[in-house]
Amino acid sequence: MADDVNNVSGKKTTGLWIFFGVAMLVAILLAVFISPWASSSPDGLEKVAEDKGFMEAAEDTEPTWTHSPIPDYGDAVGTKAAVGLSGFIGVLLTGALAAGVALLALGLGHMNKRRAAEPGN
Amino acid sequence: MHIPDGFLDPKTWGTLTGVSAGFTGYALYAAKSKLNEKVIPLLGITAAFIFAAQMLNFPVAGGTSGHFLGAILAMVLLGAWPGFLVMVVVLMVQCLFFADGGLTALGANIFTMAVIGGLMSYYLLMLSKGALGRSLSERTSLLTCTAVFSWISVVLASIACSFELAISGTVPLGTVLPAMVGVHAIIGVGEAIITTVVIAVVLQSRPDLVDAYSGPPELGKRVAREVA
Numbered sequence: 001m002a003d004d005v006n007n008v009s010g011k012k013t014t015g016l017w018i019f020f021g022v023a024m025l026v027a028i029l030l031a032v033f034i035s036p037w038a039s040s041s042p043d044g045l046e047k048v049a050e051d052k053g054f055m056e057a058a059e060d061t062e063p064t065w066t067h068s069p070i071p072d073y074g075d076a077v078g079t080k081a082a083v084g085l086s087g088f089i090g091v092l093l094t095g096a097l098a099a100g101v102a103l104l105a106l107g108l109g110h111m112n113k114r115r116a117a118e119p120g121n
Numbered sequence: 122m123h124i125p126d127g128f129l130d131p132k133t134w135g136t137l138t139g140v141s142a143g144f145t146g147y148a149l150y151a152a153k154s155k156l157n158e159k160v161i162p163l164l165g166i167t168a169a170f171i172f173a174a175q176m177l178n179f180p181v182a183g184g185t186s187g188h189f190l191g192a193i194l195a196m197v198l199l200g201a202w203p204g205f206l207v208m209v210v211v212l213m214v215q216c217l218f219f220a221d222g223g224l225t226a227l228g229a230n231i232f233t234m235a236v237i238g239g240l241m242s243y244y245l246l247m248l249s250k251g252a253l254g255r256s257l258s259e260r261t262s263l264l265t266c267t268a269v270f271s272w273i274s275v276v277l278a279s280i281a282c283s284f285e286l287a288i289s290g291t292v293p294l295g296t297v298l299p300a301m302v303g304v305h306a307i308i309g310v311g312e313a314i315i316t317t318v319v320i321a322v323v324l325q326s327r328p329d330l331v332d333a334y335s336g337p338p339e340l341g342k343r344v345a346r347e348v349a
Binding site for chain 2: 014016019020023024026027028030032034035036039040041042043044045046047048049051052053054057058059060061062063064065068069070071072073075080083086090092093095096097098099101102103104105106108110114
């Protein structure tokens with residue numbers, strides 16, 4: 001219990017928006033400046049597919065969705081800047097969409113509450 | 122572990138598309154109890170962080186790389202259903218904008234990484250935390266279970282992925298299962314380290330933002346004041 005008590009004992013915690021800002025900055029820095037240097041080796045599933053001889057199943061299949069604006073995170077362009085930029089776009093896009101989906105879920109919740117509050121329900 | 126088009130047969134990806142659509146629809150309703158105007162930025166930031174961290178492939182043995190999954194991180198921070206929605210958004214963006222994971226396999230990828238590697242692993246984590254919490258502090262039991270079950274989540278996801286491939290007739294189960302579990306048992310160590318460090322940092326600076334942490338009530342009240 002000792003560490004729980006430590007948390008209570010009034011150590012100043014980070015302000016909410018400072019915390020959000022720092023967290024978002026970390027995400028952007030990782031995506032822009034670290035991801036271009038990430039390992040380009042096949043991942044676990046790709047490696048198993050190569051070793052066990054079923055990679056062709058994917059290579060011989062036409063992708064069903066061909067409208068991805070930035071396939072393979074800018075790897076095709078071949079520059080570190082392209083990967084960093086695609087990381088930047090991806091982070092902002094993912095964050096905005098997730099917040100949007102949360103707003104949608106919240107909206108659905110409010111609608112439900114309102115419906116439940118109506119007389120006769 | 123993003124399955125591309127062509128690895129799964131129509132009955133498998135069709136079924137899993139339906140299953141994942143069902144989970145996502147339910148999550149949109151179930152998440153609302155955890156959501157308020159102040160949690161929404163946290164949800165966006167968590168999704169952004171997971172997207173970024175998933176780009177960071179780290180080398181593991183024998184010319185293979187692994188990357189972060191993040192389902193346990195999202196659910197421990199936000200609760201099961203908001204965390205599930207975060208994973209769905211990340212996987213959809215990766216599929217539609219970055220051609221990572223096939224569109225036919227999107228439902229299967231959601232099932233693998235957000236249902237099995239996410240919800241199932243998260244509920245196992247919470248059960249264990251409850252048991253462990255009787256003898257350890259809330260903080261210690263949460264961090265211990267986060268480490269153990271973020272590793273388990275990656276291994277369980279690799280098992281699910283193996284079954285999907287085998288049921289599709291792509292590769293025999295006896296061939297794919299040991300290989301997938303073997304490599305993901307290593308990748309899972311990276312998952313456990315990243316998840317535990319991030320949760321520990323958030324617990325240190327803003328324990329009230331960790332949904333799975335039912336620590337000192339004073340901190341919960343602090344946030345309620347800030348929101349109001």
